[in-house]
Amino acid sequence: MSKTIAINAGSSSLKWQLYQMPEETVIAKGLIERIGLPESVSTVSFDGDKHVTVKNIHNHTEAVAILMNDLKNLNIIAHFSEITGTGHRVVAGGELFKASVLITNEVAKQIEDLSDLAPLHNPANVAGIYAFCALLPEATHVAVFDTAFHATMPAVAYRYPMPNDYYDKYAVRKYGAHGTSHMYVAQKAADYLGKAPEDLKLITAHIGNGVSLTAIDGGQSVDTSMGFTPLAGVMMGTRTGELDASIIPYIMAKTGITDVAEVIDIFNKKSGLAGVSEMSSDMRDIISARDAGDEKASLAFDMFVNRIQKFIGQYLAVLNGADALIFTAGIGENSDVVRQAVVDGLSWFGLDIDESKNVFGADGIISTPEAKVKVLVIPTDEELVIARDVEKFKAQA
Ligand SMILES: Nc1ncnc2c1ncn2[C@@H]1O[C@H](COP(=O)(O)OP(=O)(O)O)[C@@H](O)[C@H]1O
Numbered sequence: 001m002s003k004t005i006a007i008n009a010g011s012s013s014l015k016w017q018l019y020q021m022p023e024e025t026v027i028a029k030g031l032i033e034r035i036g037l038p039e040s041v042s043t044v045s046f047d048g049d050k051h052v053t054v055k056n057i058h059n060h061t062e063a064v065a066i067l068m069n070d071l072k073n074l075n076i077i078a079h080f081s082e083i084t085g086t087g088h089r090v091v092a093g094g095e096l097f098k099a100s101v102l103i104t105n106e107v108a109k110q111i112e113d114l115s116d117l118a119p120l121h122n123p124a125n126v127a128g129i130y131a132f133c134a135l136l137p138e139a140t141h142v143a144v145f146d147t148a149f150h151a152t153m154p155a156v157a158y159r160y161p162m163p164n165d166y167y168d169k170y171a172v173r174k175y176g177a178h179g180t181s182h183m184y185v186a187q188k189a190a191d192y193l194g195k196a197p198e199d200l201k202l203i204t205a206h207i208g209n210g211v212s213l214t215a216i217d218g219g220q221s222v223d224t225s226m227g228f229t230p231l232a233g234v235m236m237g238t239r240t241g242e243l244d245a246s247i248i249p250y251i252m253a254k255t256g257i258t259d260v261a262e263v264i265d266i267f268n269k270k271s272g273l274a275g276v277s278e279m280s281s282d283m284r285d286i287i288s289a290r291d292a293g294d295e296k297a298s299l300a301f302d303m304f305v306n307r308i309q310k311f312i313g314q315y316l317a318v319l320n321g322a323d324a325l326i327f328t329a330g331i332g333e334n335s336d337v338v339r340q341a342v343v344d345g346l347s348w349f350g351l352d353i354d355e356s357k358n359v360f361g362a363d364g365i366i367s368t369p370e371a372k373v374k375v376l377v378i379p380t381d382e383e384l385v386i387a388r389d390v391e392k393f394k395a396q397a
């Protein structure tokens with residue numbers, strides 16, 4: 001019996017779950033939101049209670065310190081030494097890491113050096129790694145990469161049509177992200193559909209603040225919408241998704257912005273739903289405003305749905321047809337409105353939702369019996385996959 005903590009650091013959030021392993025019992029879990037913004041919120045669920053604290057949390061190092069204090073102060077653990085394993089979500093593993101790895105000083109440094117491939121995420125991931133390694137020197141620390149599941153993509157999908165040197169010398173290629181989530185929901189989908197993953201062609205749609213879609217053939221990722229960094233693919237909460245690169249110098253010339261990093265920052269943090277609606281990056285706010293007749297929110301919603309539909313179309317082509325489409329993550333799991341809007345425009349392809357099944361809290365198949373392509377909702381669980389990987393390394397120790 002041992003305790004393992006899984007840390008999922010996002011650009012402005014930190015999700016964690018403490019497990020009793022190998023039973024996989026969740027002892028406690030927490031979510032720290034709005035890191036770096038005024039009034040950050042930390043929520044801890046433990047023993048049937050929810051503890052909510054609101055205060056300014058400036059960075060992920062502070063967030064980790066708060067989480068460690070909560071573990072002690074709320075009597076979730078008596079001693080830190082009870083935690084014998086920590087698992088860290090790392091968004092970008094580049095060409096270096098194609099599977100989970102035991103964290104050493106060198107590995108932590110390499111992850112930090114890969115920050116260009118996930119500027120909003122890897123620095124946050126590394127902050128968590130350093131904090132836990134310092135606090136728990138005896139524990140087994142494991143990094144689990146978002147990019148690992150996409151290592152099976154063929155060159156035709158991961159290469160960009162640019163001079164070969166950029167790939168050969170600098171490893172400029174598509175890496176994708178959210179791989180742990182795509183892998184988890186694809187395996188669950190196979191259970192629901194009563195088939196072996198090898199016999200299925202799936203399109204997984206991870207629709208949260210970050211959004212990505214993946215084409216999965218026989219259990220392997222064959223294409224995915226995020227690219228060299230998580231800026232690519234579909235429109236997201238604050239990110240543009242794909243656009244014509246010529247826009248960058250044009251905007252710089254027109255606006256007088258002289259630093260290209262500033263434009264990329266705007267594309268990462270001030271675009272997407274937030275940029276078009278001019279009111280929020282949060283889909284709940286967008287839907288309320290749209291229902292109240294706000295035209296900008298309405299356009300933002302329609303563009304968001306349109307980009308998802310187009311990528312589903314692409315992946316139906318990549319896979320030459322699919323058995324199922326799976327919705328997951330914050331919006332995919334919770335928004336029947338977005339799911340209905342996405343599927344409504346794809347009836348020609350044989351997608352059809354049963355409205356009575358497309359409800360809040362849905363889990364499993366929500367398509368009609370006649371639908372050629374099944375539609376499923378599957379809550380993702382990146383933390384569980386991470387905790388399981390830590391167990392594998394503990395067993396080898
Ligand atoms: N009931 C809901 N309806 C619509 N959107 C929702 C609902 N609940 C959560 N969301 C959306 O989920 C998003 C967060 O998803 P999540 O997967 O937690 O994101 P991330 O891990 O990228 O921070 C928020 O932007 C929010 O708009």
Ligand SMILES: CC(=O)OP(=O)(O)O
Binds near residue numbers: 091146177178211230
């Ligand atoms: C890679 C990525 O976009 O992650 P998240 O959705 O957690 O921000």
Ligand SMILES: [Mg+2]
Binds near residue numbers: 010208210
């Ligand atoms: Mg996420």
